[in-house]
Amino acid sequence: MLMEVGRLIREDFRRRAEHLKLTQSQTLALAHLHKNPGISQVTLAERLEVHPVTITQLVDRLQRAGWVRREVHEDDRRAFRLYVTDKADPILEEVWKIAAQAREHALSGLSRTERDQLDSLLGRMKNNLVGAPTDRSE
Amino acid sequence: MLMEVGRLIREDFRRRAEHLKLTQSQTLALAHLHKNPGISQVTLAERLEVHPVTITQLVDRLQRAGWVRREVHEDDRRAFRLYVTDKADPILEEVWKIAAQAREHALSGLSRTERDQLDSLLGRMKNNLVGAPTDRSE
DNA sequence: TTCATTTTGTTAGTCTACTAACTATTAGCC
DNA sequence: GGCTAATAGTTAGTAGACTAACAAAATGAA
Numbered sequence: 001m002l003m004e005v006g007r008l009i010r011e012d013f014r015r016r017a018e019h020l021k022l023t024q025s026q027t028l029a030l031a032h033l034h035k036n037p038g039i040s041q042v043t044l045a046e047r048l049e050v051h052p053v054t055i056t057q058l059v060d061r062l063q064r065a066g067w068v069r070r071e072v073h074e075d076d077r078r079a080f081r082l083y084v085t086d087k088a089d090p091i092l093e094e095v096w097k098i099a100a101q102a103r104e105h106a107l108s109g110l111s112r113t114e115r116d117q118l119d120s121l122l123g124r125m126k127n128n129l130v131g132a133p134t135d136r137s138e
Numbered sequence: 139m140l141m142e143v144g145r146l147i148r149e150d151f152r153r154r155a156e157h158l159k160l161t162q163s164q165t166l167a168l169a170h171l172h173k174n175p176g177i178s179q180v181t182l183a184e185r186l187e188v189h190p191v192t193i194t195q196l197v198d199r200l201q202r203a204g205w206v207r208r209e210v211h212e213d214d215r216r217a218f219r220l221y222v223t224d225k226a227d228p229i230l231e232e233v234w235k236i237a238a239q240a241r242e243h244a245l246s247g248l249s250r251t252e253r254d255q256l257d258s259l260l261g262r263m264k265n266n267l268v269g270a271p272t273d274r275s276e
Numbered sequence: 277t278t279c280a281t282t283t284t285g286t287t288a289g290t291c292t293a294c295t296a297a298c299t300a301t302t303a304g305c306c
Numbered sequence: 307g308g309c310t311a312a313t314a315g316t317t318a319g320t321a322g323a324c325t326a327a328c329a330a331a332a333t334g335a336a
Contacts, residue, residue: 001260006144007187008267025322042284049145054323056286061321078284078331106263118259121252122139125244129146163292180314192293194316199291216301216314 005106013102020091022067027095029058030067030084034092038081040073067091143244151240158229160205165233167196168205168222172230176219178211205229 014024022030025048032047033039041059045052059082062068067088073079084092107115152162160168163186170185171177177185183193197220200206205226211217222230245253 001257001264002140002147003144005260005263005267006141008264009140012267023321040284050322051324052285053287053325057322073284076284076332078329080285106266108266109262110259114259117255119139121248121256121259122143124247125143126139126146128244128246129143129150161291178314188292189294190315191295191317195292211314214302214314216299218315 009102009106012105013098016098016102017095020094022091025058026062026067029055029062030088030092031095033068033082033084034088037083040079040081042079044082147240147244150243151236154236154240155233158232160229163196164200164205167193167200168226168230169233171206171220171222172226175221178217178219180217182220 010024017024017027020027028048029044032044036043036047039047041055042052044059045055048055059068059070063070067085069083069085070080071083073081110118148162155162155165158165166186167182170182174181174185179193179197180190182197183190186193197206197208201208205223207221207223208218209221211219248256
């Protein structure tokens with residue numbers, strides 16, 4: 001059920017955002033870069049919780065499309081600093097709006113109390129899954 | 139939060155199942171075929187809620203690995219009937235066990251009542267997202 | 277200083293998913 | 307019967323995610 005709802009939310013977001021001509025991952029990456037200008041690819045990978053290889057390709061495409069630029073890091077010649085270009089600003093405005101709409105659509109009809117409940121239950125599930133490494137003898 | 143918990147559950151399952159040498163999609167497809175022997179690729183695609191193209195490739199790999207066989211449909215020469223091979227039986231036993239463990243791990247510490255609550259809240263979110271086509275003016 | 281280790285990012289190859297365009301077959305209508 | 311629609315599956319190409327193996331630069335210890 002949880003997986004299904006997750007999938008439906010992503011689908012809903014995708015439908016609302018398809019006119020932006022950006023994929024979900026690209027949108028997410030752009031949003032993160034906008035909030036944290038100048039971070040490295042490794043840092044971005046950690047934030048998005050994907051592997052650095054994935055970021056390489058993602059940034060490649062965003063750069064080719066002109067949404068992002070790479071600047072060599074002044075202190076570390078291996079690393080890049082990533083910046084969102086001005087071209088992306090209006091898109092990002094849209095993204096925030098759409099995200100809020102999708103969220104509200106999914107949660108509509110749920111009271112403040114129920115939303116808190118959901119959040120709390122999910123939080124406890126999350127705690128079950130993080131800290132403790134999987135014990136296969138369970 | 140919901141996305142995160144979903145991702146964590148999938149990760150947990152993947153970790154528990156990695157010794158099976160099957161990916162998550164392959165495992166899921168195998169499980170479905172075991173419960174519904176003889177279905178066509180289109181039907182399987184519908185059940186897994188992916189596009190038929192994806193099934194083509196998935197079944198290609200499962201067949202190459204010897205887990206699944208394609209038989210020509212007796213009434214429709216375009217279609218295949220899909221069957222899980224005997225080789226896959228012991229694996230599937232494992233899959234059910236692992237799925238139950240992963241579920242229990244995620245939900246541990248939640249009472250019967252709380253699980254019902256979660257289910258009901260997610261069910262309502264699901265209803266928000268299915269029936270009604272996205273209204274972009276929201 | 278030099279050498280081993282860590283970190284940053286890359287290429288190569290695999291798997292899952294998609295769209296678009298296609299073949300072959302079936303089904304329906306005139 | 308014959309033409310058109312729809313259906314089952316495929317190939318080709320793209321995007322995203324992964325692992326493995328690697329180069330280059332930075333770090334740190336002997």
